[in-house]
Amino acid sequence: MISMKRYRVAINRYRKKTKSLQKAIQLSNTFDHLTGNEKVFLKPNIVYWSWVSDYPKYGVVTTSRIVEDTIILLNKIGIKDITIGEGIVVSDPKDYELAHHAFESLGYNRFKKRYGIKVLNVFERPFEKIDLGDDIVLNFNTDALHCDAIISLPVLKTHSEAKISLSLKNLKGLIDIPSRKKCHTPDTERDLNFYLARLSKKLPPVTAIIDGIYLNERGPGYDGQMKRSNLLITSSDMFSADKVGSCILGYNPSDVLYLSNYAKENNRPIDLSDVEVVGKSIESVQGHYEYEFSYNGDGTNPIAFVKQGIKGISYRQYDNTTCTYCSMITSLLPIAITYAWDTNHGEPWDDIEVLVGKRMNPTPGKNKTILLGQCMVNKHKTNSEINDMIPIKGCPVKPENITKGFQQAGINIPPDFFENLDNIPQFFGLPYKNRFNEFQESFFSEDAKDETVPPIDDIVVSQLYIDNANDSNDFPKKQAKFELFFFGLVGEKNINAIKNVVVKGPRGYQFHFKNQPFDFQNGNGYIIDKYSRQKVRYLAFDRNGFLEDGNYTITVDYWNGETRSRSRFLKSNKLLLNNYLKLKEKIVYNAKEVPKYMGDPKIYADTTWTTLNDLGGENAFYANYVSQGRTESVNLHDLTHFDNIYQNRLLMPSYGLNKNSALVNTRWKLLKHNTEYTWVVEICDSNKLSDINLTIHQPNQYFKTN
Numbered sequence: 284m285i286s287m288k289r290y291r292v293a294i295n296r297y298r299k300k301t302k303s304l305q306k307a308i309q310l311s312n313t314f315d316h317l318t319g320n321e322k323v324f325l326k327p328n329i330v331y332w333s334w335v336s337d338y339p340k341y342g343v344v345t346t347s348r349i350v351e352d353t354i355i356l357l358n359k360i361g362i363k364d365i366t367i368g369e370g371i372v373v374s375d376p377k378d379y380e381l382a383h384h385a386f387e388s389l390g391y392n393r394f395k396k397r398y399g400i401k402v403l404n405v406f407e408r409p410f411e412k413i414d415l416g417d418d419i420v421l422n423f424n425t426d427a428l429h430c431d432a433i434i435s436l437p438v439l440k441t442h443s444e445a446k447i448s449l450s451l452k453n454l455k456g457l458i459d460i461p462s463r464k465k466c467h468t469p470d471t472e473r474d475l476n477f478y479l480a481r482l483s484k485k486l487p488p489v490t491a492i493i494d495g496i497y498l499n500e501r502g503p504g505y506d507g508q509m510k511r512s513n514l515l516i517t518s519s520d521m522f523s524a525d526k527v528g529s530c531i532l533g534y535n536p537s538d539v540l541y542l543s544n545y546a547k548e549n550n551r552p553i554d555l556s557d558v559e560v561v562g563k564s565i566e567s568v569q570g571h572y573e574y575e576f577s578y579n580g581d582g583t584n585p586i587a588f589v590k591q592g593i594k595g596i597s598y599r600q601y602d603n604t605t606c607t608y609c610s611m612i613t614s615l616l617p618i619a620i621t622y623a624w625d626t627n628h629g630e631p632w633d634d635i636e637v638l639v640g641k642r643m644n645p646t647p648g649k650n651k652t653i654l655l656g657q658c659m660v661n662k663h664k665t666n667s668e669i670n671d672m673i674p675i676k677g678c679p680v681k682p683e684n685i686t687k688g689f690q691q692a693g694i695n696i697p698p699d700f701f702e703n704l705d706n707i708p709q710f711f712g713l714p715y716k717n718r719f720n721e722f723q724e725s726f727f728s729e730d731a732k733d734e735t736v737p738p739i740d741d742i743v744v745s746q747l748y749i750d751n752a753n754d755s756n757d758f759p760k761k762q763a764k765f766e767l768f769f770f771g772l773v774g775e776k777n778i779n780a781i782k783n784v785v786v787k788g789p790r791g792y793q794f795h796f797k798n799q800p801f802d803f804q805n806g807n808g809y810i811i812d813k814y815s816r817q818k819v820r821y822l823a824f825d826r827n828g829f830l831e832d833g834n835y836t837i838t839v840d841y842w843n844g845e846t847r848s849r850s851r852f853l854k855s856n857k858l859l860l861n862n863y864l865k866l867k868e869k870i871v872y873n874a875k876e877v878p879k880y881m882g883d884p885k886i887y888a889d890t891t892w893t894t895l896n897d898l899g900g901e902n903a904f905y906a907n908y909v910s911q912g913r914t915e916s917v918n919l920h921d922l923t924h925f926d927n928i929y930q931n932r933l934l935m936p937s938y939g940l941n942k943n944s945a946l947v948n949t950r951w952k953l954l955k956h957n958t959e960y961t962w963v964v965e966i967c968d969s970n971k972l973s974d975i976n977l978t979i980h981q982p983n984q985y986f987k988t989n
């Protein structure tokens with residue numbers, strides 16, 4: 284009887300720098316095949332990079348901690364000739380600067396100095412044509428081809444097109460752009476899974492170190508759901524590590540097509556019969572992580588569209604033929620469409636279908652068909668089944684052409700959405716900033732550093748004009764407004780981290796925040812914002828009139844003895860206030876329920892108002908707040924709807940500017956039947972919190988649902 288070779292795979296928890304990886308590598312003998320003289324190529328996974336590098340990289344980019352630990356451990360066995368190489372897809376293929384920015388930000392250039400390694404962008408290096416058999420020829424990076432050993436350093440994630448993406452799939456970053464496009468063929472037999480299975484065929488032996496400090500569900504991008512998982516999976520055999528990783532993510536390896544193909548190609552079992560798992564057991568760390576984005580029953584629209592009542596569009600689930608540039612767009616478009624819907628007053632669009640990738644065919648009878656990307660344009664440009672064709676050519680497609688094409692179809696994507704692509708990922712990072720010491724950006728530079736207190740995120744120091752104040756001494760129209768936002772301060776119990784908050788300003792000005800729940804009567808306290816995942820912020824009004832211009836500092840004393848502060852210079856905006864006082868009688872507010880189209884039982888209300896700009900006056904920003912019940916003021920603790928211009932500006936810098944409507948409700952909180960609601964539109968001279976000089980609370984408005 285021939286005994287089958289068994290490959291060791293270690294599963295270890297990440298606890299301590301270098302030591303945790305060292306343990307995994309020792310347990311699994313991952314480096315035992317290396318003598319110390321080899322030329323080693325490290326392939327981290329940098330799925331995406333942005334000039335605005337403050338975006339969520341958790342489960343998207345290999346942590347720099349694991350990259351450095353790998354170098355340290357290779358050095359320990361005598362290996363000095365180490366190269367880090369990656370080919371990051373950027374919207375402009377000739378833009379090498381962004382890759383250099385990534386390498387610098389991730390600390391690779393420091394590793395270069397510290398350990399004498401090399402760092403390279405594969406797109407600036409030669410490629411060699413490699414025949415992988417079965418009529419497949421792909422162009423591979425020459426440095427990876429000619430090293431002695433490759434270490435694949437993927438992150439632990441599921442993948443919307445390939446189900447899971449680990450060590451083998453990570454090697455796709457070693458081929459050039461035409462080869463990557465080739466992998467996403469429309470051929471249903473020899474598709475992406477066929478190509479992925481052959482990627483390692485002519486490469487030197489590939490060792491796997493799977494970085495599961497963070498895990499990305501519905502990866503590979505920053506729009507997935509990120510989790511802290513503190514896992515490391517290592518093996519000298521890439522395929523064994525991927526089989527184990529697949530099980531940990533909740534997928535039997537035989538259900539991952541490219542792994543099955545690899546097994547057949549290489550005469551290996553697809554089950555774990557040739558694997559010995561050491562360290563933690565699979566069962567003790569296993570979960571089930573979705574890979575596809577949620578769509579409605581017939582796959583015509585994302586669930587998010589259904590929840591928001593978006594009608595008259597079909598944005599089908601993209602398939603595995605959608606590659607490089609188009610896949611960067613497909614995850615952003617639903618968000619752009621959502622913003623366009625907000626300004627459509629609940630009217631369905633004109634039965635529009637969006638097609639993308641290389642395989643999709645139009646649904647007969649649609650009024651308008653948007654062909655997104657050169658492949659769709661080439662495939663359907665003469666298709667007589669399309670009534671009104673809107674081709675958006677290009678590979679990559681120019682962002683401005685996407686906006687134009689959708690506007691031609693009647694979908695008014697805000698023009699600055701695609702003009703500011705670099706800002707978008709930052710927006711996706713907001714939920715993670717509130718998870719205290721769970722999501723640590725410092726993992727992507729050098730050592731992860733724990734925060735000792737919830738740091739200050741932002742402040743507001745503004746003049747406040749409350750139009751429906753009675754103008755008594757207790758409740759004057761002219762007041763001052765201070766607001767304080769934190770990272771990682773969530774839920775009432777965590778308020779006990781804060782001891783004292785004081786504002787100091789010109790000529791000895793002092794104002795103290797109170798540690799009590801805020802309401803408009805006491806005008807001073809904290810808000811547990813149920814609309815924003817129980818985030819805590821402090822809001823206070825100084826009823827002694829407007830502040831004088833000058834520098835103001837808000838200082839927080841924490842109970843652990845630490846202090847943090849933030850300052851800004853306040854400059855009165857008399858022009859905007861006078862303009863409001865002059866024009867306010869002409870402002871018209873309206874709220875009406877949107878007709879129920881296509882049997883949707885949910886209630887939507889369209890709130891509209893006249894802006895100063897509509898009346899020939901000043902530019903300003905408008906934010907709409909809605910809460911349940913007919914009350915003297917909106918309930919900031921429990922909003923039904925908030926058109927958050929202060930966050931949406933991250934996506935669209937001009938968001939809220941002269942905005943004269945907001946569609947209520949969103950998917951977060953449904954409007955109830957036969958119920959009264961209070962709403963107010965706040966006018967500000969900026970949509971950036973720390974730049975606001977004037978806030979005007981317009982008179983409260985009310986509406987009642989049927």
Ligand code: SF4
Pocket residue numbers: 464604605606607608609610640641655656657658659677678679
């Ligand atoms: S148009 Fe889109 S799908 Fe076609 S090759 Fe270019 S990026 Fe890929």
